Amino acid sequence: MIVxxxxxxxxxxxxxxxLLYMLFLAFPLLWLLSVSFKGPRELVELHPHLIPRxxxxxxxxxxxxxxIGIGDVTLLHAAWNSTKVAILTSLLTTFVGLPAAxxxxxxxxxxxxxxxxWILLSQMFPLILIIIPIFLLLRTLHLTDSHTGxxxxxxxxxxPFILWMLQSYVRGIPRxxxxxxMVDGASRITVLRTVIAPLLAPGIVVTALFAFITAWxxxxxxxxxxxxxxxxxxxxxxxxxxxxxxxxxxxxxxxxALLATLPSLLLFTIIxxxxxxxxxxxxxxx
Amino acid sequence: xxxxxxxxxxxxxxxGGGRGRGRAGVELSGREAFALLIPAMLPIVVLSVAPLVxxxxxxxxxxxxxxGVKTSFIGVDNxxxxxxDNLFVNSFKIGLIWAGSVTFIQFCLALGLALLLSQPLxxxxxxxxxxxxxxxxxxxxxxxxxxxxxxxxxxxxxxLLYRAHLPGSNIDWLGDFTxxxxxxxxxxxxxxxxxxxxxxLAGVQSIxxxxxxxxxxxxxxxxxxxWTITLPQLRPVIVAITTLDLIWNFNSFGLIYxxxxxxxxHSTELPMLFAYNEAFKYGExxxxxxxxxxxxxxxxxxxxxxxxxxxxxTTR
Numbered sequence: 305m306i307v308x309x310x311x312x313x314x315x316x317x318x319x320x321x322x323l324l325y326m327l328f329l330a331f332p333l334l335w336l337l338s339v340s341f342k343g344p345r346e347l348v349e350l351h352p353h354l355i356p357r358x359x360x361x362x363x364x365x366x367x368x369x370x371x372i373g374i375g376d377v378t379l380l381h382a383a384w385n386s387t388k389v390a391i392l393t394s395l396l397t398t399f400v401g402l403p404a405a406x407x408x409x410x411x412x413x414x415x416x417x418x419x420x421x422w423i424l425l426s427q428m429f430p431l432i433l434i435i436i437p438i439f440l441l442l443r444t445l446h447l448t449d450s451h452t453g454x455x456x457x458x459x460x461x462x463x464p465f466i467l468w469m470l471q472s473y474v475r476g477i478p479r480x481x482x483x484x485x486m487v488d489g490a491s492r493i494t495v496l497r498t499v500i501a502p503l504l505a506p507g508i509v510v511t512a513l514f515a516f517i518t519a520w521x522x523x524x525x526x527x528x529x530x531x532x533x534x535x536x537x538x539x540x541x542x543x544x545x546x547x548x549x550x551x552x553x554x555x556x557x558x559x560x561a562l563l564a565t566l567p568s569l570l571l572f573t574i575i576x577x578x579x580x581x582x583x584x585x586x587x588x589x590x
Numbered sequence: 591x592x593x594x595x596x597x598x599x600x601x602x603x604x605x606g607g608g609r610g611r612g613r614a615g616v617e618l619s620g621r622e623a624f625a626l627l628i629p630a631m632l633p634i635v636v637l638s639v640a641p642l643v644x645x646x647x648x649x650x651x652x653x654x655x656x657x658g659v660k661t662s663f664i665g666v667d668n669x670x671x672x673x674x675d676n677l678f679v680n681s682f683k684i685g686l687i688w689a690g691s692v693t694f695i696q697f698c699l700a701l702g703l704a705l706l707l708s709q710p711l712x713x714x715x716x717x718x719x720x721x722x723x724x725x726x727x728x729x730x731x732x733x734x735x736x737x738x739x740x741x742x743x744x745x746x747x748x749x750l751l752y753r754a755h756l757p758g759s760n761i762d763w764l765g766d767f768t769x770x771x772x773x774x775x776x777x778x779x780x781x782x783x784x785x786x787x788x789x790x791l792a793g794v795q796s797i798x799x800x801x802x803x804x805x806x807x808x809x810x811x812x813x814x815x816x817w818t819i820t821l822p823q824l825r826p827v828i829v830a831i832t833t834l835d836l837i838w839n840f841n842s843f844g845l846i847y848x849x850x851x852x853x854x855x856h857s858t859e860l861p862m863l864f865a866y867n868e869a870f871k872y873g874e875x876x877x878x879x880x881x882x883x884x885x886x887x888x889x890x891x892x893x894x895x896x897x898x899x900x901x902x903x904t905t906r
Contacts, residue, residue: 314812322706322717325699329720332780335746336735351752352744404630407623415627426638427834428889430841432865433645433882436653436875438637443657460637463630492622521728523844524862528870539730543848546734554738561734565727572726573719 340558363559382541393458393519398512405470423464473507510578517568538564648879655873668880681864689839692778700786725784733848736777793827833896
């Protein structure tokens with residue numbers, strides 16, 4: 305859009321700027337990668353190198369073979385906990401959110417306007433205000449220190465964003481299709497099942513994966529709700545590891561941090577094209 | 591919360607409203623809509639709306655952790671205590687400095703990147719993917735990663751400063767009273783780049799090319815077109831994303847928890863960390879909730895301020 309009268313100089317400037325941006329964005333990642341492949345002796349050297357002089361996988365084997373655990377909890381154990389919580393959160397949120405998202409997209413009554421308002425509002429208030437009452441409520445139900453309680457909280461916590469995404473995908477489906485089916489005598493449920501659901505499938509997948517990533521990455525709520533070491537999720541384990549001894553054992557710390565990010569990074573790469581499109585349709589007038 | 595007004599009234603029937611013949615069945619009836627909303631509404635009301643209301647109320651009580659402790663209404667006592675609590679005042683000051691600087695720096699950087707990404711440059715796919723990476727990373731991992739960067743001896747930052755013969759190569763960035771806050775602000779900027787860049791990029795791409803072409807024909811230079819076309823056209827997106835960024839940053843927790851735990855000496859203690867400690871370390875639920883109430887007031891001010899600016903813009 306910026307067309308300069310002196311195109312060559314402008315291009316040079318643009319490429320320099322782009323390079324600087326890429327350096328800023330990439331260098332902490334490269335450093336993490338580099339530390340994770342360095343041996344213990346190279347890690348304490350006074351003047352470290354970006355490219356390890358001796359590449360070793362020992363940090364990864366340490367991370368995977370339980371050497372970074374807190375108590376009996378290993379990285380794999382925490383990963384299993386995270387997987388369980390994230391999958392259930394993702395399925396439940398999508399399942400619960402789907403019908404509501406349809407209403408939000410297709411009606412403009414008071415309820416759906418309230419719903420959209422709530423979605424916005426929920427992004428804004430500090431979590432501390434709702435986590436204390438939730439903690440009290442879950443304690444009465446004996447669900448505080450449990451995955452069930454955590455999943456309940458995650459479902460509600462991810463719902464606003466999930467609803468927002470899903471409803472924008474529903475809006476993308478032309479109304480005429482539904483109308484045609486209904487004029488032919490199909491019931492609402494049939495229309496939802498045979499017309500809307502298949503067209504919405506990619507959107508549903510993207511949304512469910514996004515819910516998975518959100519739950520996988522979440523830290524604060526898990527920190528408040530989970531006490532028993534064997535229930536620990538990945539972010540919790542990593543944070544404790546930093547607190548306990550991570551700063552002494554940089555290599556295994558870096559390796560486990562990378563391993564913990566891998567699943568969400570992979571899923572994110574798959575969905576990112578649809579994600580940005582879905583989030584912003586309707587948010588920015590085209 | 592148990593009395594629900596008659597759904598038909600709440601849902602003003604859509605545009606069809608019994609106009610044409612085939613139309614009436616197509617629109618969702620009030621009852622249908624209500625039934626479809628229930629699965630999502632129930633958990634939201636029980637685990638989100640009700641706790642929020644109760645949380646706001648708790649700020650006016652002496653609620654404490656522990657079973658069977660009696661809670662009683664104590665009016666504004668918590669708030670009087672807050673005002674005289676130096677650590678509280680400090681945490682809000684730090685919260686505002688943090689949120690303001692992160693949002694501002696992030697906005698400038700993201701706008702530049704968005705403008706670049708809208709150009710037909712080679713490698714822009716790489717820059718775009720890199721800009722999205724922080725979005726996918728757990729805040730805890732982002733914190734760990736930057737902790738490694740900031741390591742006093744084995745960190746890459748100090749090594750770079752040393753090799754470039756710049757001062758500061760022996761600073762313990764996260765452990766230093768002066769440098770801890772700027773250091774975590776840098777991390778905050780890095781971590782929040784994706785959302786801001788994506789929003790601004792979408793805004794930039796939605797500006798019609800004709801506007802730029804017309805201005806170029808009229809002899810407007812690059813800089814002039816940026817000020818007279820790009821910025822004004824982006825205004826709604828800018829207001830929306832900076833408002834959200836300000837609020838998100840003011841509420842942030844995980845990054846700082848891992849990086850500094852609020853230290854050294856409370857110099858990076860954001861409001862949420864202070865509230866977390868009060869609630870779950872010392873068991874002062876009422877006091878922490880009062881702090882949450884105070885945060886809501888600040889957030890409401892940010893909102894009103896920004897929306898007011900927006901309103902003035904549209905009525906002009």
